Amino acid sequence: MGRTIRERVGTAKVYCCAVCGTHLARHGDIRSKTFHGRNGKAYLMANVRNVVLGEPENRILMTGLHTVVDAACAGCRSTIGWHYLHAYEPSESYKIGLFVLEKVWLARSDAWVAPVAGSLASDRRLVFRPRPAGVEGAAADDASGRAPLRGAVFV
Ligand SMILES: [Zn+2]
Secondary structure (H helix, E strand, O other), rough: OOOOOOOOOOOEEEEOOOOOOOEEEEOOOOHHEEEEEEEEEEEOOOOOOEEEOOOOEEEEEEEEEEEEEEEEOOOOEEEEEEEEEEEOOOOHHHOOOOOOEEEHEEEEOOHOOOOOOOOOOOOOOEEEEEEOOHHHHHHHHHHHHHOOOOEEEEE
16 A cells, blocks of 8 residues: 655644644634534644545535535545535535544644743754554544643653
8 A cells, every 4th residue: 555645734732633643734724613524523624635536416404404524634635524515505605615524533643732942951852743643543632622632751
């Protein structure tokens, strides 16, 4: 299997896939935090990266009939939300072209949550260990609604 090349967003406040750490969106891409997905809260995003889109289908959502495609993480293929192609209700047309990402699948980048530089003793380095690539171990974290914790150890 070939290696997937994934784009890093390259800004401090980045939302990553909670399962595999792939960069998905910038904080500034959020248009609304009041959306709901299959697994609870979700964000309406103007732009996302590193996603694989599924086949278009008509789906009845809380706000009426829409044509959507599922959006999956390009790193681990978890279905993390959907992309609006069409809204049948004129009042919902502002969503066309936007994405919904479910909060349960999102984690903040290490850079976002890392301590302020200079707060650590100079003879220690803070090392973040990314989660292993396997998806199975993360399922329990997803069900809890919490972002998986990343281990931080001193060496
Ligand atoms: Zn992923």
